[in-house]
Amino acid sequence: MTTAIEVRLPGELLSQAQEFIRGGWVGDLDALLTESLRRYLDSHGPALDEAFLREDVAWGLHGAD
Amino acid sequence: MEPTDAAIRVVVCDAGPLIHLDELDAVDLLADFPRVLVPTIVGGEVERHRPGLLARAPASMTIVAATTNLSGELAAVTRLFALHRGETEALRIALETKADLLLTDDTAARLAAGALSLRVHGTLGLLLRAVRRGLRTADETATLLESLPDRSTLHVGRALLAEVVAQLDRLR
Numbered sequence: 001m002t003t004a005i006e007v008r009l010p011g012e013l014l015s016q017a018q019e020f021i022r023g024g025w026v027g028d029l030d031a032l033l034t035e036s037l038r039r040y041l042d043s044h045g046p047a048l049d050e051a052f053l054r055e056d057v058a059w060g061l062h063g064a065d
Numbered sequence: 066m067e068p069t070d071a072a073i074r075v076v077v078c079d080a081g082p083l084i085h086l087d088e089l090d091a092v093d094l095l096a097d098f099p100r101v102l103v104p105t106i107v108g109g110e111v112e113r114h115r116p117g118l119l120a121r122a123p124a125s126m127t128i129v130a131a132t133t134n135l136s137g138e139l140a141a142v143t144r145l146f147a148l149h150r151g152e153t154e155a156l157r158i159a160l161e162t163k164a165d166l167l168l169t170d171d172t173a174a175r176l177a178a179g180a181l182s183l184r185v186h187g188t189l190g191l192l193l194r195a196v197r198r199g200l201r202t203a204d205e206t207a208t209l210l211e212s213l214p215d216r217s218t219l220h221v222g223r224a225l226l227a228e229v230v231a232q233l234d235r236l237r
Binding site: 039040043046048049050052053054055056057059060061062063065 | 072073146147172173175176186187188189190191192193194195196197220221222225229232236
C-alpha cells in the first residue's frame with residue numbers, strides 16, 4: 001500500500017534530485033524520496049541511537065581516559 | 066574497544082556536543098582536554114544556534130580549517146552516510162590530525178567515524194566522564210540529567226535516562 005503526501009522541498013535540492021533522475025540513476029521522484037527516507041531511517045533508528053548512548057555511558061562512567 | 070593506556074590529547078568537536086554542552090552550562094568540561102579542534106564551518110553553525118558560545122569556550126579550543134583534499138575513502142563515506150559539511154569537516158580534521166577522539170551526537174557521523182576507524186563519543190559520555198574525572202559530583206550530574214528533556218535538544222530516551230541516573234545514585 002502506498003500513501004500520497006505533499007512535501008515542500010528547497011529549490012536547490014529539488015533541482016539536484018531532478019538532475020539525478022534525468023541522469024537515469026533512479027526512476028522518478030517517488031522512488032528517490034522513498035529510497036532516501038528508507039536510508040535515513042536505517043541510519044537513524046532508535047536502537048542504533050540507544051546503542052551509541054550506551055557506549056557513551058560505559059565510557060563516561062567506566063572508561064580509562 | 067576502548068584504549069586503556071593513553072590520555073586523550075587531541076579532540077575534534079562537531080556542532081552537537083558544543084551546542085548541547087552550552088545548553089547545559091557545561092561547555093567548561095571541554096577544558097579537560099589539552100587541544101579541542103573545531104572546524105571553521107562548525108564554529109559558524111554553533112554561533113548561529115548559540116551566539117557567544119565560542120567566547121565562552123575554554124582556551125584550549127581552536128577553530129581550524131582542513132588543510133588536505135578530501136580523500137577518496139572519506140568522500141565515499143560522506144556520501145554513503147549523507148553527512149553535512151560540518152560533520153564531513155570534523156571527520157576530515159580528525160583524520161588529518163590523528164585525533165584521539167571525535168565528539169559528535171549525530172548517529173550517521175558516528176557510523177561514518179566507525180567506518181574510518183576513528184574513536185567517537187558524544188555529550189552524554191562527556192557529562193558522565195566529568196564525574197569520573199572529579200569535575201562534577203554524581204549529585205550534580207544526576208540533577209543535570211534529570212533536567213535534560215527541559216533544558217537541552219539532546220535526545221535521550223526516558224528509560225535510558227532513568228537507568229543512568231540510577232547508576233549515578235549508586236555513586237553518591
